[in-house]
Amino acid sequence: MVELQKAWVYKEYGKFQDVLKLDEIPVPEVTPDQVLVKVEAAALNPIDFKRGLGYFSKTDSPLPTVPGYDVAGVVFKVGCEVSKFKEGDEVYGDINEYSIDKPKQWGGLAEYTAVEEKLLALKPRNLTFAEAASLPVAVETAEQGLEQANFQKGQTILVTGGAGGVGSQVIQIAKEVYGASLVATTASTKKLEFVKSLGADVAIDYTKDNYEELPKKYDVVYDTVGDYPKCIKAVKDGGKVVLISAYGDAPAINLGLVADGKILTKLAPYFEQGKVKPIIDPKGHFKFAQVIEAFAYLETGRATGKVVVSIGE
Template structure:
């Protein structure tokens, strides 16, 4: 089979190569997938660029965790899927586990769900990593109650745009940060009740404007850096902050001073540590997301610049610049 691999770290145009590899063999808990599409997450280009060397599979490495495709073959323990099933999931692309940039890939069946009816492979490939991340944050960590004011940093981002929709499922009043009128229109369409242009309004200004200075019940930070610090300022006393990006050295004294509940989400832990219970949970989360998609309550936001596998270097360059709206998807 043809596979797109990296044999070193570096820029997209210097690293990706197409080579021939054997079709993967399966263990009892795996399925073989004919890959139809994948999407780019920041972890993918950070690994490729050498910024996360502790996470890279062995060279030649097949990157990308997100996959959608058709089951070709199943292992002896697999009962949930059979040949011909359209499936999706976040399957690897990290330490010792090949990803989706190949004609075929194998995956632990517990990480997968059947694809939602009514969407195509491109849309399905955009969901898994960001969907599970946003789900963990909104449904499991934030403990959102109906009517609460929820602020989401990064409204048109991969995680943020699904966070908006999940918060609306829980009947929250959703506020999303944007940086342009175009982004504001998109997040409104996704269900946000209010938009905040963080380049034009300070934290103090929008906290006063929307919460009478009290702060938001929940703040979900999907960007990190100064935005995480701002999250501590924007949340109310005894409120909740959830972040997906907490790798910086920051002052956490506001957590104590406001008696905050603070959570981080790192969705690849079950894959990294071969956590069977965690893998099953990922599959269960995807099945719930599938239901929400089929009910019309959730839809993935796809960047209009589509790419195919021959354009993988261009796709990585584009995603890395960070100007995309929603997910960058690659069709095979």
């Protein structure tokens, strides 16, 4: 059994370029319902650096902290109550059931991490570890938002920020899984063709048009960029607005993600058939030694899809 591992750790809150360091820490022990994952790849999320800045300090786990939510890797050890996985299985998932309420002290930007069985799923065979790691937070957020909005086949949806990590998945899942009759999205000029390639029927250039002033209204508006209350103006009477980066009053749904491996299992056929695809930024694939650079790129807000780190290379 490996006793020590390399991991990215911060011992105080602050900007990651100042506080995040590559260090050696003990490999975590597994509880009966956990598996120990040898991490092959991890994806970065805005919540990682927001947590690092201390935004959630009142509900955070104690410092020091290894950041990281999304992981993909190989099961190295299983707890005594684990029944779904065995050593050698390739798995992936969001390792924190609740994003800001006591997330794990020892996260995914490490060689090994301990994860509850219920948060994981078997990795689709057609996906690389990096591709799989890019999915959990984004697709689980997309799926739970659509589910809570009671989105139905034949309905219309507007997605703000369709080129981003969550937005790119909402477009695909609304179209391919839920059967949306029309998907509209906002994007910058240079990303309009990209969001159309994901399945968007209408691509609105937010540098030229104010979507909330256009005549078309939608059954659901899924806001990934914090556009409340502008997005309220784009929804039909009786429609729903899903918010993940802002908080608002009814009819807004303030989504708090609850990670669940069952969602990944449900969506597996769509991944395996290529109907819902992982989206990794062309410049957003980094090595384990480049985590600081990876976060710097994520924080520009310009990434198309997800930023990922390969750990097992």
